[in-house]
Amino acid sequence: MSGIEKQLAKNQRNQVQNVAVLGATGSIGQSTLDVLSHLPDRFRVALLSCHQRLDRFQEQCDRFRPKRAIVTGPRNTEVDAWLSGTTGLSGTVGSSETVRGVGAERLIEAIVSDEIDIVVAAIVGCAGLESSLAAASAGKRLGLANKESLVVAGELLITAARSSGAELLPIDSEHSAIFQSIQSGQCKSEVQRIILTASGGPLRKWPVRDLENATVEDALAHPTWNMGRKITVDSATMMNKALEVIEAKWLFDLAPEQITVVIHPQSTIHSMVEFCDGSVIAQLSPPDMRLPIQYALTYPDRVPSPANKIDWREPHQMEWYPVDPERYPALELGFEVARRGGTTGAVLNGANEAAVELFLNRKIRLTEIAKICRSVLDHHDYSPSPTLDELMRLDRWSREEVFRWINIPC
Numbered sequence: 001m002s003g004i005e006k007q008l009a010k011n012q013r014n015q016v017q018n019v020a021v022l023g024a025t026g027s028i029g030q031s032t033l034d035v036l037s038h039l040p041d042r043f044r045v046a047l048l049s050c051h052q053r054l055d056r057f058q059e060q061c062d063r064f065r066p067k068r069a070i071v072t073g074p075r076n077t078e079v080d081a082w083l084s085g086t087t088g089l090s091g092t093v094g095s096s097e098t099v100r101g102v103g104a105e106r107l108i109e110a111i112v113s114d115e116i117d118i119v120v121a122a123i124v125g126c127a128g129l130e131s132s133l134a135a136a137s138a139g140k141r142l143g144l145a146n147k148e149s150l151v152v153a154g155e156l157l158i159t160a161a162r163s164s165g166a167e168l169l170p171i172d173s174e175h176s177a178i179f180q181s182i183q184s185g186q187c188k189s190e191v192q193r194i195i196l197t198a199s200g201g202p203l204r205k206w207p208v209r210d211l212e213n214a215t216v217e218d219a220l221a222h223p224t225w226n227m228g229r230k231i232t233v234d235s236a237t238m239m240n241k242a243l244e245v246i247e248a249k250w251l252f253d254l255a256p257e258q259i260t261v262v263i264h265p266q267s268t269i270h271s272m273v274e275f276c277d278g279s280v281i282a283q284l285s286p287p288d289m290r291l292p293i294q295y296a297l298t299y300p301d302r303v304p305s306p307a308n309k310i311d312w313r314e315p316h317q318m319e320w321y322p323v324d325p326e327r328y329p330a331l332e333l334g335f336e337v338a339r340r341g342g343t344t345g346a347v348l349n350g351a352n353e354a355a356v357e358l359f360l361n362r363k364i365r366l367t368e369i370a371k372i373c374r375s376v377l378d379h380h381d382y383s384p385s386p387t388l389d390e391l392m393r394l395d396r397w398s399r400e401e402v403f404r405w406i407n408i409p410c
């Protein structure tokens with residue numbers, strides 16, 4: 001029985017699905033819990049994970065009473081106290097129901113167990129790869145927000161999902177839009193191209209020569225989306241769209257030439273599919289991640305959602321523009337990785353994660369991020385079909401290179 005057949009069978013039996021929310025304390029994690037809180041007849045919060053924001057995690061555990069709660073961050077006295085129950089969850093009804101655990105290994109064991117039907121992968125960065133791969137290998141429905149999993153190891157993740165029968169459902173709003181729009185066609189050969197929309201980020205109207213002076217606060221002031229810090233910086237550089245080009249290639253099995261990126265400042269059209277007859281099918285909604293998250297959970301069903309709706313009584317402008325490569329040099333890196341494959345995704349992603357961290361710590365300029373990534377990508381030892389171990393080694397290597405590039409000891 002395929003993943004979707006299992007899901008349909010459970011829906012028909014009105015069986016409640018057990019959901020794991022990985023990275024529950026983040027922006028996507030919190031939106032996922034909001035969606036789940038509106039659908040108690042369909043879903044149960046069975047597993048939550050966080051890395052280190054224990055206060056927020058404790059509140060979530062108290063509210064949702066998952067069967068398991070796992071902290072993956074560094075072990076310290078606060079985590080030890082939480083684990084032993086001397087702080088956190090104490091004195092609540094939830095405390096006796098929730099089994100607490102610490103460490104990535106415990107998380108993987110819980111994900112692959114029969115207790116879990118659906119995994120929402122909302123950890124940020126390459127740190128989410130191992131859990132995404134575990135869910136895909138175990139045949140779960142995987143709602144994938146963690147695009148970095150596909151960027152670093154797209155081939156391995158897709159192969160794991162195919163051989164286990166796991167369903168890979170996009171949560172990224174652009175890819176959810178493509179997934180929804182593509183259902184207008186009958187087969188892949190009807191798809192001419194996909195058009196990924198990009199807001200252009202907070203610096204879209206800045207003179208290009210001023211971009212090197214953008215502060216952390218400037219880069220984090222996103223005009224339409226409220227997201228975690230890393231993806232918000234990626235939006236300012238357009239590295240986010242570069243990663244999404246790679247993500248789209250893997251999810252929809254497309255050639256890079258079939259992917260076009262346009263700037264759409266209103267973030268209302270989440271992406272489009274152009275079919276061979278020239279028809280373009282788009283998915284529209286206000287920028288609110290609860291809609292694509294819910295669709296990944298309930299697919300193929302559509303049910304009422306807490307997400308904001310378009311007010312059709314109000315005038316609304318929709319524009320799109322081509323991307324200026326001088327302003328957004330990071331975008332080309334995504335197309336290059338989509339063309340070359342192999343080790344390039346792990347290297348680009350590792351270099352970008354390290355460079356974004358340096359920018360957020362005010363050690364480098366925003367405009368240096370793409371330059372550093374270009375340099376690290378050009379200097380790596382390319383291999384066309386790497387193993388997971390090789391990808392992980394190159395992920396570490398690319399981060400070290402970034403620190404070496406700017407002469408900071410690792």
Ligand SMILES: NC(=O)c1ccc[n+]([C@@H]2O[C@H](COP(=O)([O-])OP(=O)(O)OC[C@H]3O[C@@H](n4cnc5c(N)ncnc54)[C@H](OP(=O)(O)O)[C@@H]3O)[C@@H](O)[C@H]2O)c1
Nearest residue numbers: 023025026027028050051052053123124127145146227228
């Ligand atoms: N936010 C959006 O609207 C949006 C849209 C599309 C796609 N995405 C994708 O969704 C993912 C999450 O983004 P976000 O904006 O929700 O990020 P975020 O707000 O920064 O949250 C990240 C989550 O990951 C956890 N985490 C951080 N480092 C970890 C590690 N080393 N190991 C395990 N867990 C770790 C965090 O735990 P603590 O809080 O305990 O540190 C937190 O729960 C990213 O891949 C992003 O590209 C996000």
